[in-house]
Amino acid sequence: MPGTRKSKKSGRKGRHRHAAGSASERCRDVNVVKDDILPQEVPEVPKDKEEDFGNTENLPYVIRVSDVMGRYLVASRDLRPGELIMTVDPLVVGPPQGCQPLCLGCYKKLDLEENAYRCEGCGWPQCCLGCPGKGTEYGHSEAECRLYQSVRPKLLGADTSALTPLYLAVVPLRCLLLQSDPDRWRTLLSMEAHNDIRRKLPVIWRNNQENVVDRIRKEWGMTQYEEDIIHTICGILEVNAFEVGQDDLSIRALYPSAFYMAHDCVPNTAHTDDQHFQLRVRATTKIHKGTSIYLSYAYTLQGTMKRRDHLKESKFFDCACARCSDATELGTYAGALKCPQCTTGVVISTRPLDRDASWRCNNDTCTGYTIPASSVRLLMDKIGDEVEALDESSIPALEAFLRRYQNVLHPNHYHCLGVQHSLCQLYGKTPGFLINDMTEEQLRHKRDICRQLLKVVDVLEPGYSRLRGMLLYELHAPLMILTTRGVEAHTISYRDLRSRLKEVAACLEESSIILSFEPKTSHEGMMGIAAKEALIRVREWQRIITDS
Numbered sequence: 001m002p003g004t005r006k007s008k009k010s011g012r013k014g015r016h017r018h019a020a021g022s023a024s025e026r027c028r029d030v031n032v033v034k035d036d037i038l039p040q041e042v043p044e045v046p047k048d049k050e051e052d053f054g055n056t057e058n059l060p061y062v063i064r065v066s067d068v069m070g071r072y073l074v075a076s077r078d079l080r081p082g083e084l085i086m087t088v089d090p091l092v093v094g095p096p097q098g099c100q101p102l103c104l105g106c107y108k109k110l111d112l113e114e115n116a117y118r119c120e121g122c123g124w125p126q127c128c129l130g131c132p133g134k135g136t137e138y139g140h141s142e143a144e145c146r147l148y149q150s151v152r153p154k155l156l157g158a159d160t161s162a163l164t165p166l167y168l169a170v171v172p173l174r175c176l177l178l179q180s181d182p183d184r185w186r187t188l189l190s191m192e193a194h195n196d197i198r199r200k201l202p203v204i205w206r207n208n209q210e211n212v213v214d215r216i217r218k219e220w221g222m223t224q225y226e227e228d229i230i231h232t233i234c235g236i237l238e239v240n241a242f243e244v245g246q247d248d249l250s251i252r253a254l255y256p257s258a259f260y261m262a263h264d265c266v267p268n269t270a271h272t273d274d275q276h277f278q279l280r281v282r283a284t285t286k287i288h289k290g291t292s293i294y295l296s297y298a299y300t301l302q303g304t305m306k307r308r309d310h311l312k313e314s315k316f317f318d319c320a321c322a323r324c325s326d327a328t329e330l331g332t333y334a335g336a337l338k339c340p341q342c343t344t345g346v347v348i349s350t351r352p353l354d355r356d357a358s359w360r361c362n363n364d365t366c367t368g369y370t371i372p373a374s375s376v377r378l379l380m381d382k383i384g385d386e387v388e389a390l391d392e393s394s395i396p397a398l399e400a401f402l403r404r405y406q407n408v409l410h411p412n413h414y415h416c417l418g419v420q421h422s423l424c425q426l427y428g429k430t431p432g433f434l435i436n437d438m439t440e441e442q443l444r445h446k447r448d449i450c451r452q453l454l455k456v457v458d459v460l461e462p463g464y465s466r467l468r469g470m471l472l473y474e475l476h477a478p479l480m481i482l483t484t485r486g487v488e489a490h491t492i493s494y495r496d497l498r499s500r501l502k503e504v505a506a507c508l509e510e511s512s513i514i515l516s517f518e519p520k521t522s523h524e525g526m527m528g529i530a531a532k533e534a535l536i537r538v539r540e541w542q543r544i545i546t547d548s
């Protein structure tokens with residue numbers, strides 16, 4: 001599920017024995033019992049040795065069923081921020097939708113002009129002769145290789161453009177292979193496919209028919225798989241797949257238990273996945289017993305219109321969470337425009353849960369500037385395309401974007417937030433803007449951007465979220481350099497120094513805790529290690545000034 005991006009992760013080896021198959025069966029048995037807590041007779045014991053859940057009855061969640069959300073998870077006791085909720089191994093892993101050629105063993109992107117390696121068994125392109133993912137459960141398994149042997153000549157004869165669409169059928173076929181494992185197959189089929197809704201959506205249904213069903217059955221002659229079941233699997237993947245992958249790999253995977261988590265546009269969990277695709281879900285905020293455990297299927301730094309469109313189109317429901325119901329997005333104005341008429345008001349939806357409702361200036365003294373939702377949608381798409389086309393590593397290009405739209409978009413508008421997020425990472429690390437070379441004004445600018453972003457993120461992705469962890473780390477740098485320069489120039493008092501160091505230490509402490517949940521080798525994980533080391537140095541400085 002997006003949003004959860006799914007750029008994240010943590011690491012621990014080994015297979016996890018989960019009871020998702022059994023849990024799913026129980027759910028189906030009791031699906032008619034609405035809003036009832038389902039018993040967990042065969043509990044799932046998280047493997048994580050750092051956390052001891054005690055006896056198996058002490059699982060941190062139970063599964064409930066509601067008319068609106070279907071099955072969802074609820075905390076069975078109070079959960080602390082950072083507390084591990086579940087550790088699960090995937091049911092199936094594979095290439096994402098719409099990917100370019102990649103290795104079916106390790107998912108590395110392949111340039112077929114330069115890379116001519118093909119699997120000896122079936123002819124799919126692979127990264128090298130000794131791909132570590134060959135013959136593995138979550139890579140190019142032997143069973144998969146055998147299945148493709150009958151189409152080997154077709155695969156060998158295909159160039160990049162002919163091969164690219166074939167990848168769409170890879171994960172569905174991997175799901176079909178689970179039939180040899182009845183427990184896992186049952187778990188897979190217990191997932192929501194929304195066939196009734198999807199069948200009425202001609203574009204989606206036809207795409208699946210052409211790219212997956214007909215490819216598997218007609219082109220590859222695998223008629224042992226019925227049309228209906230292939231369509232159901234396509235739906236299961238659309239509704240339940242997580243985006244995972246380390247080191248810029250883009251992979252989709254289905255997980256038992258984790259798929260039960262309902263969506264909220266302000267999630268109270270975050271998840272990481274490691275190099276073995278194991279998923280770990282943690283609480284980001286305190287979750288009180290009896291409260292729903294949510295993740296966000298959408299990107300949190302997007303406006304309500306965009307998120308709700310995405311959720312409707314790809315997850316097939318109308319989100320009506322507190323954030324979506326509030327035209328101000330909980331006071332953040334993350335989707336708001338500036339009023340071109342009165343220039344001081346903010347233009348927001350008149351009824352945010354109605355996708356066609358007009359948008360109006362909220363300023364009482366304005367004559368009531370109004371704009372149709374369709375025009376807002378067009379404008380957002382146009383600006384979105386512009387953001388996509390920006391050179392993400394160019395500070396001048398990003399700054400120019402913010403200047404260009406300063407009279408159009410609210411400063412907290414998600415398009416601005418995205419650009420500011422890129423900028424706050426570039427300031428301090430880009431030639432010409434290296435942290436020690438930055439002027440005080442530039443340092444204050446980086447500090448202010450971090451603070452502004454944190455104010456919004458504190459509301460939309462609160463607690464121990466990856467984004468907060470990274471922003472806190474980014475914030476500590478200008479704070480620290482400004483403090484050091486103040487000391488050198490004798491412009492800050494002893495009292496000031498103490499309070500500034502306290503603020504830097506607080507940023508680093510929280511950042512190092514949050515980012516310690518990330519895999520150590522990931523960008524975020526390494527940032528967490530750097531935060532921890534910097535914290536030791538700041539604490540030492542605090543000790544010295546206290547002693548002196």
Ligand SMILES: C[S@@+](CC[C@H](N)C(=O)[O-])C[C@H]1O[C@@H](n2cnc3c(N)ncnc32)[C@H](O)[C@@H]1O
Pocket residue numbers: 068069070071072190191192194239240259260261262263264315316317318319320
């Ligand atoms: C990954 S599944 C979650 C498990 C699902 N409820 C089930 O019983 O299998 C995603 C689906 O759950 C439902 N859902 C999740 N969050 C929801 C929400 N906030 N409001 C309405 N439906 C929701 C939607 O039907 C969505 O397509």
